[in-house]
Amino acid sequence: MTRQPLPTYEQLTRPLPFWHPKAVYYGTFRWLLKTIGCLSNGIQIGFKYGFDSGVMLEYVYRNQPSGRTFLGRAIDRIFLDSQGWRGIRQRGEILKRVLLAEIKANQQRDISTVLLDVACGGGRYDLEVLRVCHQDHVTATLRDYRPENVEKARQLASKLEVVATIEQGDAFSDADLNRVDPRPNLIVVSGLHEILPDNELIRQHFQQLYRILQSPGTLIFTIQPYHPQLELIARVLPSHTGSAWIMRLRPFELTRQWAEAAGFTDFQVQMDQFDIFGVVTARKL
Known part of the structure; x- marks a missing residue:
């Protein structure tokens, strides 16, 4: 088409x-x-x-x-x-399936999962997966930069009776990333890169994430190569900063280049039915 x-x-x-x-x-x-x-x-x-x-x-x-x-x-x-919102919900379902599969694969290898979500938002996809996992095998840290998101995630964790460390943190701060202990073997970055226009910031972020990820370890991140309502959104809707919500679309090939340059390998991509959003897994060997 x-x-x-x-x-x-x-x-x-x-x-x-x-x-x-x-x-x-x-x-x-x-x-x-x-x-x-x-x-x-x-x-x-x-x-x-x-x-x-x-x-x-x-x-x-x-x-x-x-x-x-x-x-x-x-x-x-x-x-x-x-x-767009239907695609977002499909992305959320794909992300939950991928996340659950990674945790179960670790369990089968008798490996405890140490999960870090660097920008969890309300934390729903993480917490719904953690609710169905044996939490003895998972240690989870969910972070977000904005306090209202941290509070929403804490409320949902309490409602779902899920144990996780939920705290405020800057996904791009080396100091904040270095505070994660123990080091994660599974990192999630969902919906973060897509809302930021600075290509260099994203390129460097893959290097930061590779550095703190255990070896072997897995990175799950999302992409947005297309959006049919791109101009309407930019001309009409405000973003979380209060300014216009202008999205920089990035083809998977570009983000893959950045991730490969950081050291990641073995990429797998799953897209929603509209090919707007995708979920990518990459490995640190």
Whole structure:
């Protein structure tokens, strides 16, 4: 299937002229979302915390429409059924399957799993997997930079009766990464690289993760090579920083080059049905 060419990250950072038809369209769309759209609890969360925030993703994963009045709930259902959010939920299911398979493979080899998620958001995919594992064989540390995500993850861990260390931490800080003890043999990076535009930061991150990962060990990370609503999102929705949510799409080949240069090998990729999001496993031998 031929895809329509998408604007580049650099093009999306430039504002449209006020007279441009797209500027009128996206301006009207934004106004509708901030007025009638805010009857939807999901859209309210997006404008409060950012549509790429951990709080937003936790709401999307739960997939239970809510809002003020029947109209608000109907809008919320449409919002949650957008192709991007459906892809996110599929990515979450793929991630849980891959994570569980890695933990079970370690158990079969009589290896205890030491899990580190460097940016867990609300922590749902980790905690739902940990709930079905024999926790005697798993030590888990879940981190996130934002305190509201840490609190959400702690609440969910308590609800699911899962034991894990859940703490605030910077995924890109050598000092914070060095504090992880014992060193992980399984690292998860989900939904983090996709929301950051700085290629050099991501390239260096693979080197940081390789350094702290035990040998042998496994890295699970996510990719986003495509998004059909790329321009609408950039022109209409705010990110967790409060600025426009402008995504830099990266082909798997590029992120694979960075990971290989850091030392990783044996890559396996699973994509959602829309080919928007993917889950990648890579090994440190």
